[in-house]
Amino acid sequence: MMNYSQGKGELKNWVVSEVEFSPDTLGKSESIMYLGNGYMGLRSTTEEPYIKDKRNLLISGTFNRAEENEVTELPNLADVTRFDIRIDGERFSLEFGETKNYQRQLNLKTAELTRYFDWTSPRGKELRFHFRRFVSLDNLHLIGMKMMVESLTDPVRISLDSGIDAQMSNSGSQHFLEGERRIFDKQFIQLVQTTNESKIDVVINTTHKITVNDEERIKVPEMNMDRRKVWLTYDFSLQPTDKLEIEKITTVFTSRDKEFEKAEYTIQQLRDHSLQDLQDSSGKGYDTLFQSHLETWQNKIWEAYNFEINSDDDFDQLALRFSLYHLTIMTPAHDDRMGIAAKALSGEGYKGHSFWDTELFILPFFIYSNPKVAKSLLTYRYHGLVGARKKARENGYLGAMYPWEVAWPTDGEVTPVWGDIDIVTGNQTKIWSGFIEQHITADIAFAVYQYYNVTADQGFMDHYGYEIIFDTATFWASRLEWNEKKQKYHINDVIGPDEYKEHVDNNAFTNYMAYFNMKLAIRYYEKLTMENPMCLKELTKKLNLDKAYQHWQDKAGKIYLPEPREEDLVIPQDDTYLLLKEIDLAKYKNQEKVRGIYRDYNSEQINKLQVTKQADTLILFYLLEQTFLNDDERISEAVKRANFNYYEPKTLHDSSLSLATHAIVANDIGDIDLAYSLFKKSSEIDLGPLMNTSDDGVHAASIGGIWKSAIFGFAGIRLVDGRLRINPRIPKHWHHMKFTIHWQAQPVTISITKSTLSVKVENKESITFEVFGEIHECDDFIEIPFGLTE
The missing domain is CATH 1.50.10.10 (Glycosyltransferase)
Structure with a gap:
């Protein structure tokens, strides 16, 4: 159910809200709350997966024809938003347990998507979740995500799979050749995709930063790789009132980008450039990157259009x-x-x-x-x-x-x-x-x-x-x-x-x-x-x-x-x-x-x-x-x-x-x-x-x-x-x-x-x-x- 009166004070008439979760009506919020910057569009699916969700990451201009009998279309890139979360070994889903105080919101002023709720597991353990996400208007290649989980009542074990999943399609049509996957220093993930007809290279990089109770934890994750997919698995044990925070920073570059439309282009150049951009961005962290994004929205959009x-x-x-x-x-x-x-x-x-x-x-x-x-x-x-x-x-x-x-x-x-x-x-x-x-x-x-x-x-x-x-x-x-x-x-x-x-x-x-x-x-x-x-x-x-x-x-x-x-x-x-x-x-x-x-x-x-x-x-x-x-x-x-x-x-x-x-x-x-x-x-x-x-x-x-x-x-x-x-x-x-x-x-x-x-x-x-x-x-x-x- 949608609600447009949740914005208060300075945010009055700035907030688009979903105030009730339904796994049968996911599409509306995924679409109208989508994030983007003209270079890319990221559909606002939930981090945890559901049967009827539609996980789309689209990049302008990357058209490809999947088969001879089909027309060209924007291909659906690899998914970087999915978190497979397990609570005490059981898959986390809002279809189980009890959910209270649910809100999913798009703040139009800040161009940030947030979702928060209190959740009681089937075993009776109470947790508080808060998700944040933005697609940068300052750095067109950047996606920022943050997940915060607090244990409210009991000790709890949390396991998380997060990475890059290229097992995606456009309603069944596959546009990409199998590409190389790589993990650098057990931290920086890179996946390469190339469209099968237009031969456009796509390089996606992602990395994570973990803090517990505001202290950074250097976790050595389990590294995993599958067909068209590469990810890291993190395991945590939280005590009551402990707060886990995971930042995920992602960059996306393609050979269709103007800076790579040149005769001497090589895919290695694209890989190196994109990985360096991720490393530079991740060092700044979510909050600093988001602030630059926010200032760009304010200066280039809201003050300029003055409506x-x-x-x-x-x-x-x-x-x-x-x-x-x-x-x-x-x-x-x-x-x-x-x-x-x-x-x-x-x-x-x-x-x-x-x-x-x-x-x-x-x-x-x-x-x-x-x-x-x-x-x-x-x-x-x-x-x-x-x-x-x-x-x-x-x-x-x-x-x-x-x-x-x-x-x-x-x-x-x-x-x-x-x-x-x-x-x-x-x-x-x-x-x-x-x-x-x-x-x-x-x-x-x-x-x-x-x-x-x-x-x-x-x-x-x-x-x-x-x-x-x-x-x-x-x-x-x-x-x-x-x-x-x-x-x-x-x-x-x-x-x-x-x-x-x-x-x-x-x-x-x-x-x-x-x-x-x-x-x-x-x-x-x-x-x-x-x-x-x-x-x-x-x-x-x-x-x-x-x-x-x-x-x-x-x-x-x-x-x-x-x-x-x-x-x-x-x-x-x-x-x-x-x-x-x-x-x-x-x-x-x-x-x-x-x-x-x-x-x-x-x-x-x-x-x-x-x-x-x-x-x-x-x-x-x-x-x-x-x-x-x-x-x-x-x-x-x-x-x-x-x-x-x-x-x-x-x-x-x-x-x-x-x-x-x-x-x-x-x-x-x-x-x-x-x-x-x-x-x-x-x-x-x-x-x-x-x-x-x-x-x-x-x-x-x-x-x-x-x-x-x-x-x-x-x-x-x-x-x-x-x-x-x-x-x-x-x-x-x-x-x-x-x-x-x-x-x-x-x-x-x-x-x-x-x-x-x-x-x-x-x-x-x-x-x-x-x-x-x-x-x-x-x-x-x-x-x-x-x-x-x-």
């Missing part, structure tokens, strides 16, 4: 902190060759692949809060042009056609072909997204546009951005199909964001975004013609832009863009959606578990119903109003309202990506109560009371959506064709919100109450912004009354 909410509901502040914590630990900020996985680094779900989730739901946070990281994530997409061009060629198109799922950027499309069972036929269903869900190409182009306009990073555009925009536009120009009867270019046989509608023609989101992509390329081509002809010349050599520009010009204005209907201003989601059968969706709108409709219908049947999986047409309004298309009458406020009222009742929010968009649009049209309700539901996707929602990992996009709903929704922050707009509408029970964003290379601190907006320009360089239609300039501090009261 505060004064709400009558404490959960709101905790949810935003939860979002910032996870956005930090899911993101490989250290390496621009790596992207963000749909399940972050918290579990094996979606195999560690990146989707459009990054560009539309996660990247905006970094664009506005940490542009350096945003640049890294977009550079990852630039590296991915190799795979995007490969996919375009394989499908008979030109330019860059981005994969629906991507792993290592040059791999190309890595979406699995087969998925869930068809409840009617009993067969596996085909996953069509990798073949025909193509809007991701334009989504990435939009992300480049958004980044450039918010940050003014011309260097990125010259080296990376323009090339992405131009080659994605070339793809769309080659993808269009001429309809002689309508004298328009159509985009047929696609899946839009609504994945409950497969093989549709003219999905409105896809068509409008392709149109935007091509018009943007035209604008940037003409801009470079005037402002930077040398850059254009180089890109023209590479991409044959003279011919491409002509194709964009000839085709962009002839793309079929579904118009709002005269009678109700509703834009058809695709050619057939508004003609499909309508059914009563109340049963599925009020479901506790997503995808409940699949218990009654298969994919083919759902394809024929007016039901939407997630925000589709509605995303258009949120995206395109940020662009030079914001004055287009087809996306006006009246059309936005009409489409929200039509599509929201038909949307099941069966994707975790959906609620945030609906919350933002609801706020835009003035329905603040509904916006807050959707924000709350979005926050509860991982933090809610249901204990099986996050078993496969956290929902990275919805975590980004928590931040988006607050900033783009309630705070009303929006890019509008190169200008900053701030139209705040905070919920009734929010009294104040404060945060720092970056606008065109400088931090801007924004404070909002019910009726005032304060803007502080930290570098005192003048900015211009709009508030409810009025233009303001500020080069220091300004407070603006905006007159919205309860």
Whole structure:
């Protein structure tokens, strides 16, 4: 059972707690309390093992394909967290004996996992356990663990096995060759793993420090080795009130790390370097290492993002902190060759692949809060042009056609072909997204546009951005199909964001975004013609832009863009959606578990119903109003309202990506109560009371959506064709919100109450912004009354 009120004093609204142990619902806490730093993610399994636990250690970028008939995925590394504990010769488990005062907690502020409880053994002996664990943000390769045991009543014998266990898999798939294991000086353990297909070397080192009653004990352990496993066994005898403390420090390095991506690399270099790092770290000890980690979190994250909410509901502040914590630990900020996985680094779900989730739901946070990281994530997409061009060629198109799922950027499309069972036929269903869900190409182009306009990073555009925009536009120009009867270019046989509608023609989101992509390329081509002809010349050599520009010009204005209907201003989601059968969706709108409709219908049947999986047409309004298309009458406020009222009742929010968009649009049209309700539901996707929602990992996009709903929704922050707009509408029970964003290379601190907006320009360089239609300039501090009261 989860509880979010355990943080007291300075830790109020900082602590995520599990207050009752259940061996049948381990997955939720393992996922939402996972530890990481962008380089690695460590699932928060208990030290002692249970049948249903999922012990994952994942390293960004280490993709491998276990077998020829499987797709590449992040491999599950060796386990370093397991302690096999025996009390008086019997295996320790909370399934036996009696447990009191149980708490497992993730402190978001310190990024430390703790677990403590009092336990009475089956023989009646009382012990107190306290576990601590962190993954360092200061040293990205380091994991710290500490176990403390106190005998409360009786003499007790404790035996402990601890080491490195490489007998792991990804749901049965083994990714590693048998590697060398070694113990140095009966103290330092080293295990080597090498992926069987991508040939990435992994070296894991670990060591222990033992103290009893605060005095260090030099214990000579029993050394053990087995297939893919090496460990030490320690034995202790405790008297009543004796306190045993075991520190375990671990380091992880791979040959994919940038410092080892060199021609003269040898595995011995990796082994030596990693062992030295362990030896240097272990000498400092848990507490010193943790303090460095803590200071890094405080300086780089909490003080930099500066996010505060004064709400009558404490959960709101905790949810935003939860979002910032996870956005930090899911993101490989250290390496621009790596992207963000749909399940972050918290579990094996979606195999560690990146989707459009990054560009539309996660990247905006970094664009506005940490542009350096945003640049890294977009550079990852630039590296991915190799795979995007490969996919375009394989499908008979030109330019860059981005994969629906991507792993290592040059791999190309890595979406699995087969998925869930068809409840009617009993067969596996085909996953069509990798073949025909193509809007991701334009989504990435939009992300480049958004980044450039918010940050003014011309260097990125010259080296990376323009090339992405131009080659994605070339793809769309080659993808269009001429309809002689309508004298328009159509985009047929696609899946839009609504994945409950497969093989549709003219999905409105896809068509409008392709149109935007091509018009943007035209604008940037003409801009470079005037402002930077040398850059254009180089890109023209590479991409044959003279011919491409002509194709964009000839085709962009002839793309079929579904118009709002005269009678109700509703834009058809695709050619057939508004003609499909309508059914009563109340049963599925009020479901506790997503995808409940699949218990009654298969994919083919759902394809024929007016039901939407997630925000589709509605995303258009949120995206395109940020662009030079914001004055287009087809996306006006009246059309936005009409489409929200039509599509929201038909949307099941069966994707975790959906609620945030609906919350933002609801706020835009003035329905603040509904916006807050959707924000709350979005926050509860991982933090809610249901204990099986996050078993496969956290929902990275919805975590980004928590931040988006607050900033783009309630705070009303929006890019509008190169200008900053701030139209705040905070919920009734929010009294104040404060945060720092970056606008065109400088931090801007924004404070909002019910009726005032304060803007502080930290570098005192003048900015211009709009508030409810009025233009303001500020080069220091300004407070603006905006007159919205309860």
